[in-house]
Each structure stands twice: as structure tokens, then as C-alpha cells.
Amino acid sequence: xxxxxxxxxxxxxxxxxxxxxxxxAPRRVxxxxxxxxxxxxxxxxxxxxxxxxxxxxxxxxxxxxEAPSSGLARFEGQELxxxxxxxxxxxxxxxQMVFQDPYGSLDPRRTVGWIVAEPLWRQSxxxxxxxxxxxxxxxxxxxxxxxxxxxxxxxxxxxxQRIAIARALITKPRLIVADEPVSALDVSVQxxxxxxxxDLQRDFGITYLLISHDLAVVDHVCDLVAVMYRGRIVExxxxxxxxxxxxxxxxxxxxxxxxxxxxxRRRALRKAVNGNGTxxxxxxxxxxxxxxxxxxxxxxxxxxxxxxxxxxxxxxxCHFAEEVMVLPSPA
Amino acid sequence: MALLELDDLTVTLNxxxxxxxxxxxxxxxxxxxxxxxxxxxxxxxxxxxxxxxLGLxxxxxxxxxxxxxxxxxxxxxxxxxxxxxxxxxxxxxxxEPMTALNPLHSVGRQVAETLVLHRGMSAGASxxxxxxxxxxxxxxxxxxxxxxxxxxxxxxxxQRVTIAIALACGPDLLIADEPTTALDVTIQRxxxxxxxxLVEEDRMALLMISxxxxxxxxxxxxxxxxxxxxxxxEGPTSELFAKxxxxxxxxxxxxxxxxxxxRGTKLKTIKGTVPELVDMPPGCPFAGxxxxxxxxxxxxxxxxxxxxxxxxxxxxxxxxALRAP
Numbered sequence: 001x002x003x004x005x006x007x008x009x010x011x012x013x014x015x016x017x018x019x020x021x022x023x024x025a026p027r028r029v030x031x032x033x034x035x036x037x038x039x040x041x042x043x044x045x046x047x048x049x050x051x052x053x054x055x056x057x058x059x060x061x062x063x064x065x066e067a068p069s070s071g072l073a074r075f076e077g078q079e080l081x082x083x084x085x086x087x088x089x090x091x092x093x094x095x096q097m098v099f100q101d102p103y104g105s106l107d108p109r110r111t112v113g114w115i116v117a118e119p120l121w122r123q124s125x126x127x128x129x130x131x132x133x134x135x136x137x138x139x140x141x142x143x144x145x146x147x148x149x150x151x152x153x154x155x156x157x158x159x160x161q162r163i164a165i166a167r168a169l170i171t172k173p174r175l176i177v178a179d180e181p182v183s184a185l186d187v188s189v190q191x192x193x194x195x196x197x198x199d200l201q202r203d204f205g206i207t208y209l210l211i212s213h214d215l216a217v218v219d220h221v222c223d224l225v226a227v228m229y230r231g232r233i234v235e236x237x238x239x240x241x242x243x244x245x246x247x248x249x250x251x252x253x254x255x256x257x258x259x260x261x262x263x264x265r266r267r268a269l270r271k272a273v274n275g276n277g278t279x280x281x282x283x284x285x286x287x288x289x290x291x292x293x294x295x296x297x298x299x300x301x302x303x304x305x306x307x308x309x310x311x312x313x314x315x316x317x318c319h320f321a322e323e324v325m326v327l328p329s330p331a
Numbered sequence: 332m333a334l335l336e337l338d339d340l341t342v343t344l345n346x347x348x349x350x351x352x353x354x355x356x357x358x359x360x361x362x363x364x365x366x367x368x369x370x371x372x373x374x375x376x377x378x379x380x381x382x383x384x385l386g387l388x389x390x391x392x393x394x395x396x397x398x399x400x401x402x403x404x405x406x407x408x409x410x411x412x413x414x415x416x417x418x419x420x421x422x423x424x425x426x427e428p429m430t431a432l433n434p435l436h437s438v439g440r441q442v443a444e445t446l447v448l449h450r451g452m453s454a455g456a457s458x459x460x461x462x463x464x465x466x467x468x469x470x471x472x473x474x475x476x477x478x479x480x481x482x483x484x485x486x487x488x489x490q491r492v493t494i495a496i497a498l499a500c501g502p503d504l505l506i507a508d509e510p511t512t513a514l515d516v517t518i519q520r521x522x523x524x525x526x527x528x529l530v531e532e533d534r535m536a537l538l539m540i541s542x543x544x545x546x547x548x549x550x551x552x553x554x555x556x557x558x559x560x561x562x563x564x565e566g567p568t569s570e571l572f573a574k575x576x577x578x579x580x581x582x583x584x585x586x587x588x589x590x591x592x593x594r595g596t597k598l599k600t601i602k603g604t605v606p607e608l609v610d611m612p613p614g615c616p617f618a619g620x621x622x623x624x625x626x627x628x629x630x631x632x633x634x635x636x637x638x639x640x641x642x643x644x645x646x647x648x649x650x651x652a653l654r655a656p
Contacts, residue, residue, distance in 0.1 A: 050516070050517060051486075156604040186373055187542060187586050188372060188583060188586045188600065188601040188605075189604065190586065190587075190588075191585075191598035191599065191601075192600045195597060195600060198597075213515060213516060216587070216590045220598070243591060254516060255590070256520075257519065258516055258545065258590065259519070259523070259543060259548070260545050260548065261545050261572065261587070261589070262549070263548045263568040263572050
């Protein structure tokens, strides 16, 4: 097994909240509470969790857009925080990002050709070389090279997301971070974009870090899934293991909460998850999920469970993971 | 008599490229206490249908046909008449709880407003009732939180507040237009459960609009599938899931990734994109994107074909579509 492409080691990130009183120290929120994670080349990692669980912060740190408060983020062994601004820019050719909203992430006053070629500005390419690169990359996402002269408003949502993917592809990156790439799209168009992501991985060996709240999307695209809750990874493993026999009660709750296309199923399931998954502002003792967990016991409130190996390559942060795993399927 | 009966509802919008039909001859009926779901993608006309029922169509839109609510045609009512129905007999929950609530007024005041307006309650009585309603939709410590402002609530709690407003007068019909699209899965589950239990307890009729087949499957007895402004298929939810018949419905069901389908399985896609309203084909709206298109598809909107107990689809090539795996 080769060295991981992206490697996060005990990453902690705090944000300061606005001061509430003139002399009071500003409160802090812990967006990431010591996350370790690695993504191997050519594989896809999915990050799931509710809003506020720290998924996007993790992606931003992985992209070198933000420095961790403590801990290390390494891309191919190079620590991102230690790089100079220039070095980081050079490295960014290898990792690109696709955002959720294809309406907000494309400049409406630029042509598609300009938007897609923008990441190439740092490389001193000639005009014709640049045009050739744009045509090639538009072709690989299923658009025509003639589309380069059009403006974003002339395209539908799914096509715009293809343009955003083309922009990410043009530097031939090795890692693409996709933050909810299909959640703003209609179902029939979602399928086209998901298939495209898979084709590109097969053809170019791209590694994905896919952030999504939709478990089915992650299950479809990813080799490995990490479930986040309040700034921590609570479970990590292959989607098959995770979704068929979740080892953490929170993963169970997420699966149970998903609306399933089975008519009349709701009546059978009435126990919902209480509370929400946003990050707490202070430190706390015990398991962060204990107050919502139906299986919580005494030990959960006094001792925080570490993320540990539970069964063949799967990690879970629960004292009673072995018991949770054998519970009947939540779906 | 059905509580709500739509008869050949057509909504015409004025676009920059001329008039376009956002809803094309939609007819359906909803009985008292029954639940009905509408699925469709953006531009399918599902929200426009809801807005037409409520008399909240955008400026310049024209609605023809009939929308009979309890025997009265809502399309012929003037604004004052509509105001007496909306919020009193028909409650609405929209997608974005933040934009549905007024940020400048306390939530208590927004819940009480409906009661003062429709029930003529005094300030004291409406406040008391507002606390009871907020408590009923699961706002913890409602008596204390009643004076809080929308920004002090989380997304899920804000949606609970809008549900409290919709329920205030004990409506006969609750319209929920994508009520959980802006929320996290676990919160979505709570809100859907809340809506389902309230609908059950109060014997309200529910018209639930969603793009999510899962949400529809779990929450309504009957469903309609809309595409390009037209009703392409309708039937009991279980029937329709067991035997999706219109090529569009089949495409929609195949395009959705499902948990456990495994990696590497190709999703079935529907080729092309939803055309703009002005460019909708004159006949079947799905013609052109549909793999079974023949020349006759463009002639006229196909008539509904009976497929089983109250299950029908508008397609002239159903014989072929039904043989497809």
C-alpha cells in the first residue's frame, strides 16, 4: 500500500465566536476535535454528517485553505501549514474543489471557456494550448468544445455542475474535494453527474473526498466512509460494512432517519433522533453522543470512547460497538 | 364530496419569450382526511399547482379551470375571500423556514397573528393558545421561548414554528411544499413524523409536495407524478412503487441511488435535461427525452390510461413501457 495522498493527523480546529462582553474572553467553538484520517490515491472517501459536524472545515483544512489549530495536514507527506504561500499555490494544481451550488460558483460575467481555463493562469501556456486544454476537458465531462464561448446562464443546473467539474479537472489534479456536488440538482440529473464522477475516476485515477449528507450518494461513489459527529469521526469503514451493520449508534440513527422508497414504512418507525449534530462550544466529559443515544449507559457519560478498531479495518468510537453491530438492521 | 377538487387547472406564465404553460390541465381530488403526494423535478409545475390552490401565483400568471375547495371555486374568489380561507381552512408549510418567518417579530406574535385575524381572539387568549401550539409542535419550554425571535431557533425548530402557524386555526387541509428539503436527515425525520402525527390526530387532509421519492413513499396514501406541468401518472403509493408505468416515472425510480446497491453499479440516467417551459413539446412533455418517443407522441397530451385500481398513466406507448425490465 502506497503512502496516503492526503493525511490528517489529530487535527483540531477552533473558531472564536464574537465577544459577548467587553472584558469577557471570546467563546470558542471546536469545529474539529482531533480528527485523524487518510485518503489513499485512486480511492474515494466519503464524509457524512449533519450540518455543523465539521465536514466542510475538514475539507478546507485538507485543501490548505485553513490552517489547523493543532495537528498536521499533509498532502503526499508535505505538511500544508509549513509551505510558503508560493509553495502552496504550486501544490494546489494537484487538488481542486467542486462546490455545492453550480449557480453561485461560476462567475456569470465570464464565458465558460474563461472559467474553465482560470486554474491554468499560473501555468504559462499559449492561447492555443489553453484552448485545446479547455476543449479536451469539456469533452471529458460531456460538453461540446463550442460551449466554451457561452455564458453560465445558458446552461442548466446539471450542465453547470459539469462546467465546475471541468474547471477542477483542467489542472489534471490528483485529488478532488467535492462538497455536496449533487444536492442542488434534480434526481434525474444527479444520476448523470454521479456516473460522470465515477467515469472520471476510472479514466484518470482521481481521488475523491466527497462530502454529502446523502448516504445513498456516498454509498454509490465511495470506497471508504467516515461519519462525523460534533467535530469527531465516530465511525469509519467500507460503505457495505457501515450501512449494513453500523457499529456506532449515530450511524444507525442516520440510516434509520433516511426516507426509504418503501411505501407505508413510516408507521413502523416512530423513534426519531433527538437534538442536533452541531458542535458544542465547550469541552465535555464522556461521549458527545450520549445525550441522544438510545443505548447510552453510565460509562458513556463519564468516559469518552476513543476511535478504535472494531472489526476488519473498521473503526468506531463507541464503548459498545460490538453490541451495536449485531443489532437488527436499522433500515 | 371531495374536500379539494382540481378540474383542468392550467397556469400560464408570462416569460420573456412569450406565454408558457407551467401547469397543463391538472385534475385530481383529495378527500377529507386523505393524504396525497406530488413528486416531480424543478419545473414540473408541482409548486405552481400548490400556489394556484392558495391564490398565491406570481404576478402576471393566469389560472384557468377550477379549484373547488369544499364546493367553492377558489379561482373566482377575490383577495379578501381568499384571505379568509388561507391560514384558516388551509394551512401551508413552505420549504425555507427562515424566509417564511418574519425576522422582526417574535415567534409568539407570528403564531398569535393567525388567531387574532381569523378567530378574533384577544391578545391574552391568543398568546395562551400560541404557547399551547408551540408546545404541541415540540418547542421545548414554549412558555419561555414564545418571545424569542426566529434567528434564535435552529432550522428544525423554525420549521416547527411554521407548522404551529399552519395549524393554529385547525385547518381542513395542510399543504406542505418540500417541508424538509432544507433540513438535515435526522431533523427531517422528526419534522415528517410531527406532520404525520398531527395530520392523523386532527384528521386533516395533507397535500405533500416533494422531489424525494422516499419522503413521498413513507407519508402519503396516493401520489401524483408531474412532469413539464402535466400529470403523467397517478395512483395509490404502493401500486405506483410496485409498478411504475410511465417512462418518466420509471426513469425517476431508476436514477435514484439506493443504499446497499453497491459501488460501481451504473445509475440509470434520463438523457437530456428538463426543457424550458416555452420549449415544452406540444404533446407529451416527456417526448424527446423518452427512449420510446415516436412521432405520435408530439401530437397531443396523451389521455390517461387505466392500469389498475385508480392507477393511471398518460402515455401512448404503455404497452412497450410495461414490457421494459
